[in-house]
Amino acid sequence: MALIVCRDAAFAYEGKVVVEGLDFQVGSGDYLCIVGENGSGKTTLMKGLLGLMRPKSGAIEMGDGLKPTQIGYLPQQTSAQKDFPASVYEVVISGCLSSRGLRPFYSGRNHESASENMEKLGILPLKKKSFKELSGGQQQRVLLARALCATKKILLLDEPVSGLDPVVTTEFYQTVEALRRETGIAVIMISHDIRSGVEYASHILHLQNRQVFFGSAEDYKQTEIGRYFLQGGELQ
Amino acid sequence: MTPLLEVLSDLPATISFMFSFTFMVRAIVVGLFVSLCAALLGVSLVLKRYAMIGTGLSNVGFAAMVIAGVIDVAPLAFSMPVVIATAFILLRMNESSKVKGDSAVALIATSGLAIGVIVMAMTTGITLHICNIMFGSIFAMTQADMYMSIALCAVVIIIFVLFYKQLFAVTYDESFAKATGTKVEVYKSMLAILTAVTVVLGMRMMGALLIASLTLFPALSAMRLCKRFLSVVVASAAIGIACFFVGMIFSFALDLPPGASVVGINLIVFAIFSCVSFVRQKL
Numbered sequence: 001m002a003l004i005v006c007r008d009a010a011f012a013y014e015g016k017v018v019v020e021g022l023d024f025q026v027g028s029g030d031y032l033c034i035v036g037e038n039g040s041g042k043t044t045l046m047k048g049l050l051g052l053m054r055p056k057s058g059a060i061e062m063g064d065g066l067k068p069t070q071i072g073y074l075p076q077q078t079s080a081q082k083d084f085p086a087s088v089y090e091v092v093i094s095g096c097l098s099s100r101g102l103r104p105f106y107s108g109r110n111h112e113s114a115s116e117n118m119e120k121l122g123i124l125p126l127k128k129k130s131f132k133e134l135s136g137g138q139q140q141r142v143l144l145a146r147a148l149c150a151t152k153k154i155l156l157l158d159e160p161v162s163g164l165d166p167v168v169t170t171e172f173y174q175t176v177e178a179l180r181r182e183t184g185i186a187v188i189m190i191s192h193d194i195r196s197g198v199e200y201a202s203h204i205l206h207l208q209n210r211q212v213f214f215g216s217a218e219d220y221k222q223t224e225i226g227r228y229f230l231q232g233g234e235l236q
Numbered sequence: 237m238t239p240l241l242e243v244l245s246d247l248p249a250t251i252s253f254m255f256s257f258t259f260m261v262r263a264i265v266v267g268l269f270v271s272l273c274a275a276l277l278g279v280s281l282v283l284k285r286y287a288m289i290g291t292g293l294s295n296v297g298f299a300a301m302v303i304a305g306v307i308d309v310a311p312l313a314f315s316m317p318v319v320i321a322t323a324f325i326l327l328r329m330n331e332s333s334k335v336k337g338d339s340a341v342a343l344i345a346t347s348g349l350a351i352g353v354i355v356m357a358m359t360t361g362i363t364l365h366i367c368n369i370m371f372g373s374i375f376a377m378t379q380a381d382m383y384m385s386i387a388l389c390a391v392v393i394i395i396f397v398l399f400y401k402q403l404f405a406v407t408y409d410e411s412f413a414k415a416t417g418t419k420v421e422v423y424k425s426m427l428a429i430l431t432a433v434t435v436v437l438g439m440r441m442m443g444a445l446l447i448a449s450l451t452l453f454p455a456l457s458a459m460r461l462c463k464r465f466l467s468v469v470v471a472s473a474a475i476g477i478a479c480f481f482v483g484m485i486f487s488f489a490l491d492l493p494p495g496a497s498v499v500g501i502n503l504i505v506f507a508i509f510s511c512v513s514f515v516r517q518k519l
Contacts, residue, residue: 050415069417075409080285084408087464094405098416104398130463150416 001063002027003154003186004049009058011044017056017209018044024205024214028064028153031180031187033197033217035229036207042190045207046158049188064153069098072151072185074143076158081132088126088134088142092118095149110149117148121175137168141175148179155179157189161196169193173200194229243489254488263374263441263494265382267480269389270438271450271498275476276396277431278451279458279469280407285337289326289428290448292341292348293435296322298444299352301369306359312381312436319436322348323428372443372495374487385437392430396469399423404465442495450476453502460509479505 002025010020019041026032036042047053048060051068062068072095095117096110106114118124121141126134131142140160147155157176161169177200180187191197197204197217204220206213212225220226243250254260274290281287300315322344329340356366368376396403405413406423414420431451439447458471483498490497 051417052414069415071415073412073415075411075415078409078411080283081409084283085459085463085465085468086404086408090404090465091408094401094408094412095416097401097405097413097418100401104400106401133463146412156415 003030003062003064003066004188005061005063007059007061009048009055009060011041011048011053012056013044019207019209019211020057021210022055022058023211024203026154026186026188026203028186029180029184030203031177031201032189032203032205033201034188034190034205034207035192035194035197039209040207041209042207043158046156046190049156066153070151070153072147072149072155074140074147074155074157074160076162077139077143083132086131088118088123088129088131089114091131091142092145092149095146098150113149114145117145120148120179121145135168136164137171140164140168140172144175144179152185154186154188157187157191159190159192161191161193169196176200198226198230239490243486247485250485250489254485259375259377260484260488262377262379262382264481264484266377266385266437267441267484267494267498268477269385270434270441271454271476271480272473273389273392273430273434274438274447274450275454275472276392276469277427277434278453278455278476279465279472280403280427281431281451282455282459283407286330286427287452288338288341288345288448289323289431290435290451292326292345293319293322293432294439294444294447295345295348295352297348297436297439297447298369299348299355301439301444302352302355305365306355311440312384316433316436320429320432323432324425327424327428368443369440370443370445371493372439372441372446374441374494376440381437381440388430388433388437392434395426395430408465442498443493446495446499449499449502450480453499453506454479457502457506457509460506460513475502475505 004026006022006024009022011018022045034042034045044053048055049068050071050073093106093110093114096106096113100106100110115124118127121144123138123141123145126138131139134142161172164172173196176187179185189197189201198221201217203215204213204217204226205211206225213220213223221230281289297315297319300318301311304311304314326341326344330337402413402418402423405416405418406420410420435447438450442450454472454476455468457475458468462468462471479501480498483501484494486492486501487494487497
């Protein structure tokens with residue numbers, strides 16, 4: 001079975017439907033890019049995937065032994081984090097939180113996994129550095145390492161390249177792509193950057209308060225809506 | 237300057253003289269434990285941008301103390317639930333309500349003050365204590381206060397040790413903590429309740445207007461110099477305790493109000509740490 005199967009799901013806030021008709025699935029090694037304008041329901045769907053919101057109708061099912069708390073989530077950074085005193089290592093190991101539950105302290109296994117994931121992303125030398133003193137690209141790598149500590153199967157990236165310069169953006173996409181190829185991890189990415197989405201992702205999910213497209217990135221390029229948005233440039 | 241020099245020239249004698257008074261021992265015990273709790277909780281409060289909560293709570297505590305005095309009930313038993321309830325309201329307002337964060341706190345703080353003053357004006361006879369409630373008094377501590385502050389401190393330290401990783405995650409990145417299945421609301425409520433208890437316990441000694449600074453200064457000073465969360469927590473606790481103790485010595489020897497004296501020392505430490513941090517950045 002696929003990792004995540006969404007069956008005709010709809011989400012609502014206080015009875016008002018925000019997004020509906022969600023019918024898609026994500027399997028191992030898939031790279032799904034969720035696109036759509038602001039307010040089109042991307043964030044709501046993300047909350048649903050993380051188990052923070054229940055669908056009003058329909059269902060989101062997790063297969064392959066996946067739990068919502070085992071999704072490696074990379075949220076958007078908040079302004080408070082910009083001057084937060086934390087070392088890179090402290091940030092990364094906090095990704096092991098869900099596996100540890102209410103037991104106090106992190107286990108030896110947790111420490112190993114934190115080091116492994118930092119190694120994988122080439123940030124092990126930054127271990128003792130202060131998170132706030134890193135460059136934007138390095139910070140995203142640290143948060144990616146934290147996400148990897150929380151999951152073995154699927155990453156959920158929320159606007160991961162906003163605020164990064166073009167060179168670092170490309171680097172970030174390549175890092176994610178390499179991770180996916182080497183480990184077979186599935187990736188779901190919410191992004192405004194539709195062109196890169198089509199370039200790197202295997203599948204596209206386009207939302208406009210309902211699902212207007214789900215399919216392979218190749219097919220998306222051929223559809224009218226896909227062509228329109230690709231030509232129109234940024235989806236703002 | 238002469239009395240200051242005298243204090244410094246014979247520090248051991250001053251300290252042992254200070255400890256020869258029972259009320260001073262009580263005041264110091266309560267103060268040390270309250271300062272430690274305030275400094276630990278303060279790290280999360282400052283980083284989560286809840287720094288103003290302490291001010292809001294202490295002003296409501298002020299009103300509750302005055303009312304307790306007028307209707308003649310035990311001040312602690314009356315103000316504790318009131319202040320805890322306020323803490324919950326403040327958290328809720330921070331999240332959802334139409335009156336946002338900082339305005340909500342300012343609203344509640346000034347309302348508390350106003351209600352306290354009105355109640356005080358309507359009754360005669362207790363006006364003498366206003367200075368004590370506002371700026372604190374070392375004579376206010378009882379044996380029960382001493383035990384309560386020890387218990388509170390034990391609870392705060394146990395929570396910090398057992399739930400350290402959750403507190404880090406909730407403070408650092410609420411969305412990520414939520415996604416990993418952490419009950420963020422529970423930890424935030426815990427912070428609010430413990431802050432409320434700390435504020436009420438420390439208020440009569442440090443003063444309603446000054447108690448909030450115990451949650452702010454140590455954490456802010458620690459953040460000037462420390463770059464890891466763990467070291468900020470430890471340094472904040474150490475700074476909180478040290479500043480309280482030094483402040484009390486000056487308060488005792490120079491007959492200064494204890495709250496103001498402790499805050500004064502905290503301010504000096506903050507200024508020094510800021511300078512050091514500034515110089516370090518330039519080097």
